[in-house]
Amino acid sequence: MIRSFDGFAGNSRVISVLRRAAAPDGRFLRPAYLLYGTAGTGKKTLAAILAAALVCEGKEERPCGECPACKKSFGQLGHPDVLRFRTPEGKNQFPVELVRRAREEAYVRPTDGERKVIIFENAEQMNGASANALLKVLEEPPAYLTFILTCDNLSSLPETIPSRCVPLELHELTPRRAEQWLLRAYPDADPEKLDKAMLCGGGNLGRSIRYLEDERSAGIFESALQLTRAMAEGREFDLLTVLARFEGDRNGFLELLPAVDRLAGQAARAAFLPADRFPAALAARISPRRAEALHRLVLTIQERMRVNVSLSLLLAFFAGQMKSIMEQVD
Ligand SMILES: [Zn+2]
Incomplete structure (x- = not known):
């Protein structure tokens, strides 16, 4: 504190x-x-x-x-x-x-x-x-x-x-400034975990801290990372497997959506990503246009969540649309 x-x-x-x-x-x-x-x-x-x-x-x-x-x-x-x-x-x-x-x-x-x-x-x-x-x-x-x-x-x-x-x-920090702060605040943290926390937060310290201190938030971010990778590599089965974890977990899915959106945005600006966590070749597949299409998809899904469309339906729709973004756009 x-x-x-x-x-x-x-x-x-x-x-x-x-x-x-x-x-x-x-x-x-x-x-x-x-x-x-x-x-x-x-x-x-x-x-x-x-x-x-x-x-x-x-x-x-x-x-x-x-x-x-x-x-x-x-x-x-x-x-x-x-x-x-x-x-x-x-x-x-x-x-x-x-x-x-x-x-x-x-x-x-x-x-x-x-x-x-x-x-x-x-x-x-x-x-x-x-x-x-x-x-x-x-x-x-x-x-x-x-x-x-x-x-x-x-x-x-x-x-x-x-x-x-x-x-x-109040403003977010630059990723570099956030990194310096986190390194000072968590000197004993596992370096790999700290890297992920930085990836999760960008310059948003609150998000990085939640990744480090709240297991549930960390789990949702891991899912977002897996989902973004599966999308970039066109692995449909993996998309569905990750999304199946959110069957019955509406709040979790609501947290997952912006995390995926942010990651795709970060991937489109691959320079910000530590190369070993999000390989450049993979990031290159999520072009700015694809990231933008995913962003619009996330907004659509959030809109439908507000009017209480069935979660199972939305999960299936999300997977299908993620796949088609990789197939069609670009
Ligand atoms: Zn005092």
């Missing part, structure tokens, strides 16, 4: 804004911050660092990592004056009741120190009613309170929200 602004990779402009906001005199602190950017760019991590910095008792660099407030912030139970609200497991909309509860909490003074922080994760999942419930307190929170919102997709956020926040965009 990253516990300081220094430990956070890249995004130096955003970091310098937040570092100033967290300075002990509070001169540059604003009532609400909105951290937005692609999933995996570290928004939740950075929200946690900023929250810790705001409640930190250190006199200089915050979060100091040493004071009792920092120990609580980064500990198992968290800090009592840092409250985190997110969409409940299995739901895809932020319930308005949750925003109302946060609003009540906003007017309760901090218990431990001078400052209180309320974090809303994935604020794009707020609907109109939830956003409305938040507006007033977001605009004029009590002096002790700071809001931090995170959001993957700014365009799906009700537009009344960003105008009341300091919006800060």
